[in-house]
Amino acid sequence: MDRRKIEENIFKAIMITSTGIILSGLVCIIATIVVKGLPAMNIAMVTQTPKGGFYLGKEGGILNAIVGSTYLAVGATLLSILISLPVVLYLNIYAKRGSRFVSFVRFSFDVLWGVPSIVYGAFGFTIMLYFGLRTSLLGGIIAVSLLILPIMSRAMDEVVRMVPEELLEASYALGASKLETALRVVIKQAFPGIVTAVLIAFGRGIGDAASVIFTAGFTDSIPYSLFRPVATLPLAIFYQLGTPFPEVQERAYASALILTLVILIVSISVRIASRKFTRNVVK
Amino acid sequence: MDFKTHISVQNLNVFYGNEQALKDVVVDIPDKKITVIIGPSGCGKTTLLKSFNRLIDSIDGVRFSGEVLVDGENILDPKMEVTHIRKKMGLLSQKPYPLPMSIYDNIAYGPRIHGIRNRKKLDGIVEHYLKESSLWDEVKERLNAPASRLSLGQQQRLCLARGLAVEPEIILGDEPTSALDPKSSQRIESKFLQLKKDYTIIIVTHILRQAKRLADYIIYLYLGEVVECGPANEMLNNPRDPRTKAYFSGEIS
Numbered sequence: 001m002d003r004r005k006i007e008e009n010i011f012k013a014i015m016i017t018s019t020g021i022i023l024s025g026l027v028c029i030i031a032t033i034v035v036k037g038l039p040a041m042n043i044a045m046v047t048q049t050p051k052g053g054f055y056l057g058k059e060g061g062i063l064n065a066i067v068g069s070t071y072l073a074v075g076a077t078l079l080s081i082l083i084s085l086p087v088v089l090y091l092n093i094y095a096k097r098g099s100r101f102v103s104f105v106r107f108s109f110d111v112l113w114g115v116p117s118i119v120y121g122a123f124g125f126t127i128m129l130y131f132g133l134r135t136s137l138l139g140g141i142i143a144v145s146l147l148i149l150p151i152m153s154r155a156m157d158e159v160v161r162m163v164p165e166e167l168l169e170a171s172y173a174l175g176a177s178k179l180e181t182a183l184r185v186v187i188k189q190a191f192p193g194i195v196t197a198v199l200i201a202f203g204r205g206i207g208d209a210a211s212v213i214f215t216a217g218f219t220d221s222i223p224y225s226l227f228r229p230v231a232t233l234p235l236a237i238f239y240q241l242g243t244p245f246p247e248v249q250e251r252a253y254a255s256a257l258i259l260t261l262v263i264l265i266v267s268i269s270v271r272i273a274s275r276k277f278t279r280n281v282v283k
Numbered sequence: 284m285d286f287k288t289h290i291s292v293q294n295l296n297v298f299y300g301n302e303q304a305l306k307d308v309v310v311d312i313p314d315k316k317i318t319v320i321i322g323p324s325g326c327g328k329t330t331l332l333k334s335f336n337r338l339i340d341s342i343d344g345v346r347f348s349g350e351v352l353v354d355g356e357n358i359l360d361p362k363m364e365v366t367h368i369r370k371k372m373g374l375l376s377q378k379p380y381p382l383p384m385s386i387y388d389n390i391a392y393g394p395r396i397h398g399i400r401n402r403k404k405l406d407g408i409v410e411h412y413l414k415e416s417s418l419w420d421e422v423k424e425r426l427n428a429p430a431s432r433l434s435l436g437q438q439q440r441l442c443l444a445r446g447l448a449v450e451p452e453i454i455l456g457d458e459p460t461s462a463l464d465p466k467s468s469q470r471i472e473s474k475f476l477q478l479k480k481d482y483t484i485i486i487v488t489h490i491l492r493q494a495k496r497l498a499d500y501i502i503y504l505y506l507g508e509v510v511e512c513g514p515a516n517e518m519l520n521n522p523r524d525p526r527t528k529a530y531f532s533g534e535i536s
Contacts, residue, residue: 096343098343169376170382173372174392174396281383281429282430
């Protein structure tokens with residue numbers, strides 16, 4: 001066998017191994033959650049709030065955290081879309097391409113992406129103190145938005161950057177303004193990628209515990225106001241895992257399973273719902 | 284050959300950074316004729332074309348001086364509204380770029396932007412311009428299908444119809460047949476020959492034979508300079524400048 005062929009095979013082996021490592025990691029995590037959590041899964045888990053003594057192994061469920069996390073993550077995702085989209089359209093359509101300012105903004109997002117979520121939690125907490133806000137759904141939404149904004153913006157930025165310049169020119173050549181081009185052409189063309197960006201950010205937001213611990217608080221009841229504390233799934237998992245009772249710890253795994261299912265259900269339904277808008281994308 | 288001037292270029296200089304793409308271009312483009320800009324690649328053909336509809340604005344580090352008068356207005360004036368200039372000109376690019384929407388919406392995009400909302404009126408416009416670009420019979424059953432599903436040749440005719448739908452006076456073509464198969468190219472070319480009675484057409488090409496087939500007037504650009512320009516038959520049969528002769532005989536390509 002000649003050298004090039006050996007090279008080819010070695011690198012192919014590396015690629016396959018790497019892919020295998022990632023996949024097996026994923027499979028192991030899901031298997032752990034399913035194996036440990038499934039025995040504790042029952043209808044009460046998803047239909048009831050914690051009753052007295054729930055954290056000691058008595059009856060109840062985590063409906064408070066399911067609803068709380070959903071409100072919080074959906075709220076934070078919507079807020080982040082409202083902020084990310086204008087930023088991304090500005091960077092790619094209005095600002096001078098490749099200018100220092102644009103590179104600086106992108107770099108800042110990359111740095112913010114790497115900031116630990118507990119820092120966003122702490123920062124969110126100081127903002128709340130400043131405005132005299134207590135731990136609440138609103139506080140949680142703000143902290144989680146801070147956490148997922150750089151993720152969403154940067155992911156959207158990458159897909160909007162891929163929109164060919166000629167497509168913009170085609171629109172400009174018809175006498176369209178930048179705004180018309182951005183809203184009617186660029187968003188449509190980048191739509192599948194924008195949806196992905198939103199889902200990545202949503203998944204990150206709903207699964208994060210550290211940013212909500214000081215800001216959203218925890219409660220055993222279902223939230224009914226923006227200004228009341230809310231329970232979240234990651235914290236429900238955290239508190240249950242922290243008890244010394246095996247049956248409660250099992251429920252923590254069941255809660256993790258529920259969290260995974262919520263993300264799965266949301267991702268699939270958003271994809272299905274957005275299919276109608278992606279058929280026109282120009283390849 | 285006598286002609287009425289539609290676009291008059293006066294001492295146009297265009298720089299990209301420190302590089303000069305167009306040097307002191309002076310040229311008059313005749314009204315309702317086909318003007319073909321020829322020259323080797325990198326000679327500034329596309330730059331000249333894009334300065335007519337101010338698409339050079341979006342290129343980074345671009346500077347320009349001089350005047351381009353369209354109907355007597357200097358469109359390079361920074362105070363000019365670019366959307367107003369661009370509405371006057373339809374553009375066909377090298378590769379067709381349909382907008383990410385249905386066939387119908389591609390045509391209706393321009394008119395909608397310029398304020399037409401009435402559905403019946405839009406229906407009429409869409410049908411009229413699809414017929415004008417000989418695409419109607421192929422797509423009338425599937426106007427709501429994505430434009431990207433059309434073949435390349437059909438897409439280029441769609442882009443032509445889309446451009447015509449904003450009622451321009453001028454059609455700009457930047458090597459508009461270079462991505463197309465011979466049959467589709469021929470259809471576009473014959474379309475141009477029909478359209479020249481109503482529109483001023485300016486085409487950039489590096490295919491000399493295409494220039495011979497289409498041109499009423501030829502501009503030969505070399506390294507950013509207009510080497511020679513004039514009525515097509517005069518220039519093709521009797522080029523004055525040695526560089527033009529060299530290009531026509533295939534020595535420069």
